[in-house]
Amino acid sequence: MSLLRTEGLQKNFGGVAAVDDCSIAVEAGEILGLIGPNGSGKTTLLNILSGFLAPDAGSVWLADERVTGMSPVQLARRGLLRMFQMSRVFTRISAFDNMLTAGLAMGLAESEAESRAATLFEELTLTHVQYLDAGQLSGGQRKLLEFGMCFIAPPAIALLDEPFAAVHPVMRETMARFIRSRHALGQTFVLVSHDMPIIVDLCQRAVCMNAGRVIAEGATRAVLESAAVIEAYLGSSAHV
């Protein structure tokens, strides 16, 4: 049974179908790449999966539980944790306090959250800025911090929306290394990215969306080489 799956998801904004009859499945322990041109519905799909949007039709299943329409809090407590495209950290408290708050929100005891936070700061090479207010970190450091906050209590699935966008190459590599190491331990990821080399490097499978619909899915390389995906990214003249 898939760890996470959607069946016929539909979400319209006015007359526009942002997500249109979308059915995908995420297997336990895989890194699934979710790709597609801008406006293809990837973030809307993530918003539905993480409970920030309710679908107009269709359903979402986490293992054998129907979680359609559950709130972000209910889903977070079931281990569906999400990282946003524009980082959402708590800017007026220190980076360490951010991590600690994330741990407490997941039900960890304070001492446990502190020790895990310290380990995560080391793994993410952020120890040198851990006591700075999160608002004083660079954009990349904030992304790395939010990324780390998803892992203070290992999630069932980490939904990562453009984690590598506008991030310094060294930090990108830190993040990629972290994903590889957690994947080796069985962690499941859904990774939205426009960065194809990273998608190829990290993801075993990929799903490509365009105009709200799934236009290709399967092994990452096969998806990237499919005619429908090339056309979606480059236009129909790419075939000429």
Next chain:
Amino acid sequence: MSEVNNTRGNLWVNRLKKDFRASLAVVLLLCFAPLVVTTPYSFGILIVSIYFALLALGWNLLAGFTGQFSLAPAAFAMLGAYTTALLDYHLQTPLSIGIPAAIFGTAVLGWLLGRVVLRLTGPYLSLTTLSFAEIARVVVGNSIEFTRGDQGLNVPTLFENRIGYYYLFLMVLVATLVLLYLLMKSRTGRFWLAIRDDATGAESRGIDVVRYKTLAFSLSCAICGLAGSLYGTFSQLVSPELGLLMQTGLVISMVVIGGMGTLTGPIVGAMLVYLASEWMRDFGGIQMIVFSAAVILFARFLRTGLWGLASKMMQGKGKP
């Protein structure tokens, strides 16, 4: 630009401890005020200052710690005062029940208001709380049969002498400070700060924003209700004037000048602003002009308020 502090001192728990100690030091100083203040009039001014300090702490819990800019603290003080007064007037309920009833009543009303404004932010939240405050004041003022309208209601007193009241208000101030310190140090306080900084981000981490926002509303209103109830027994008269928007304006200026999102700031701000307000009484109605100008200056140049400035100076002195 804000100061960069990359030491353990910048951890929330350490900042809070320092702030709490400073707030207790201010209260300790106030304990000795009777050594220099002797006239009943001066005692009255100090007692009202502490009443405002309680309102400022209550409002700061919402605006400074949770990011909910309510415009109803004075209305809740009025509602607290009227709960005690009405129970006495209609049912001859003793103050030992009337005062807790004020706390409970305003907590419930605050919870309800919190539910109403749950999805509102920024100006919409402020305008809704302002509307609630004005409706409450007008209803109290016009329900002449029930509240005696603008004539107000007499309330029995707790103490015959002002020094007793002074120390009662100080004790309530300390109790409120301890409660807020313990809450802000706990999970609940951390979640409030997270909601203040980014409610969506907090929700995505699994923080129940609905629950913690309504809890903050309820507690903030209960603190204001208690302050109002005690003030009513001190002045022995409650009237709709307690809920005037100008009173809320004073509370906001106290917190902004003292330092939002701190424990010491609202107390220092309340003492300074109210004492200055009394001093300026001789110069006509210029208090609000002066305080409004001060708020503009602080908002523009010193957002952390006086306590923020003092902390920065202490931090600077501590550097090798």
